[in-house]
Amino acid sequence: MKIEMLFGGNTRFAVLExxxxxYDGTTAYQIAITKGLDPSATYRCLTELLEFRIVxxxxxxxxxxxxxxxxxxxxxxxxxxxxLKQKTSESVDLEKWMSPEMQAERMKKIVRxxxxxxxxxxxxxxxxxxxxxxSKRTPGELSALIASSELAFDELFEQEDNMFILKI
Amino acid sequence: xxENRSIEETRNRFxxxxxxxxxxxxxxxxxxxxxxxxxxxxxxKQNGVEAILVGGEAIDIYTAGTFATAxxxxxxxxxxxxxxxxxxxxxxKEANGLWLNKDLIIVVQxxxxxxxxxxxxLRKFKVKDHELRVAAPEDLIQNRLYSAKFxxxxxxxxxxxSIALLKIFADSIDNTYLDKIAKENDIVDYLAEARKYxxxx
Numbered sequence: 001m002k003i004e005m006l007f008g009g010n011t012r013f014a015v016l017e018x019x020x021x022x023y024d025g026t027t028a029y030q031i032a033i034t035k036g037l038d039p040s041a042t043y044r045c046l047t048e049l050l051e052f053r054i055v056x057x058x059x060x061x062x063x064x065x066x067x068x069x070x071x072x073x074x075x076x077x078x079x080x081x082x083x084l085k086q087k088t089s090e091s092v093d094l095e096k097w098m099s100p101e102m103q104a105e106r107m108k109k110i111v112r113x114x115x116x117x118x119x120x121x122x123x124x125x126x127x128x129x130x131x132x133x134x135s136k137r138t139p140g141e142l143s144a145l146i147a148s149s150e151l152a153f154d155e156l157f158e159q160e161d162n163m164f165i166l167k168i
Numbered sequence: 169x170x171e172n173r174s175i176e177e178t179r180n181r182f183x184x185x186x187x188x189x190x191x192x193x194x195x196x197x198x199x200x201x202x203x204x205x206x207x208x209x210x211x212x213k214q215n216g217v218e219a220i221l222v223g224g225e226a227i228d229i230y231t232a233g234t235f236a237t238a239x240x241x242x243x244x245x246x247x248x249x250x251x252x253x254x255x256x257x258x259x260x261k262e263a264n265g266l267w268l269n270k271d272l273i274i275v276v277q278x279x280x281x282x283x284x285x286x287x288x289x290l291r292k293f294k295v296k297d298h299e300l301r302v303a304a305p306e307d308l309i310q311n312r313l314y315s316a317k318f319x320x321x322x323x324x325x326x327x328x329x330s331i332a333l334l335k336i337f338a339d340s341i342d343n344t345y346l347d348k349i350a351k352e353n354d355i356v357d358y359l360a361e362a363r364k365y366x367x368x369x
Contacts, residue, residue: 152232165294
């Protein structure tokens, strides 16, 4: 049996592994890129883990959402993953690891996720409409930024045929 | 041990080279990244590695640094050689897999997945004597709108960058191609919103 299967598949295993190594949190984009995962599958997986309180999310500067393992169940999952990887590297029989006795021992440590209020852990920005998100700037601010981009681009580069040449 | 010493010697040689001195002396972070990209992708090319600039830094170039990014995303066809040269260029690998040069304040992300956009549409930039290939605006718009719709890590940034590219390249964007990739990626609704804002902006 592959250890990834214990976590419900390769994606969940890879996401948990990435989160276990990112103590200060990381974005869905970083996880997908570093682990070579499908972006939408990564996002779905993070949403599931948020619902089960294994993962916490925080919106930081520039409205970016960072994910990290929760202190309780998240860290327990990481510890489980670490011990499992350690055991497999020591060639411990995974069938034994899955035996009823060992399962019972692990079950004692597991939190009852189904009794949690999942609404508390959803990303607050998730259901915002595009109009709401786009209204965060003052009127005309984005237009000015775009106009200055065009001017700066023309100052920095000159075009020859299909090539933009940096003026240095 | 001998290999480590060799890398260290190469690093030291590079750090005293005129190219590195010029890079370090460039105070404008945008120009410094451009100079680095020109020199680095030229080195990769000389060693048989093809590189394409994608992601935030590609948008950064098209917007001349107005929509600045944190890292340089490079799609390469040989990770081992790329990382070897990053090391020689004075970069160190961080725990999150990113490469950081603390002198130049440049962060590089090496991407080995095949380039997902249309290679025929890549735009070419010339930095000194080297050609830099950059992801097409159409593919970057698709990427950002996909991120806005499904990843939601920074929807405001993703929407604004898409709108900026739509606006700046209004005359040269291949709308047929953009519509096609939007449909394939289930982001037709977000593309319509971005176009609406680009018209109003």
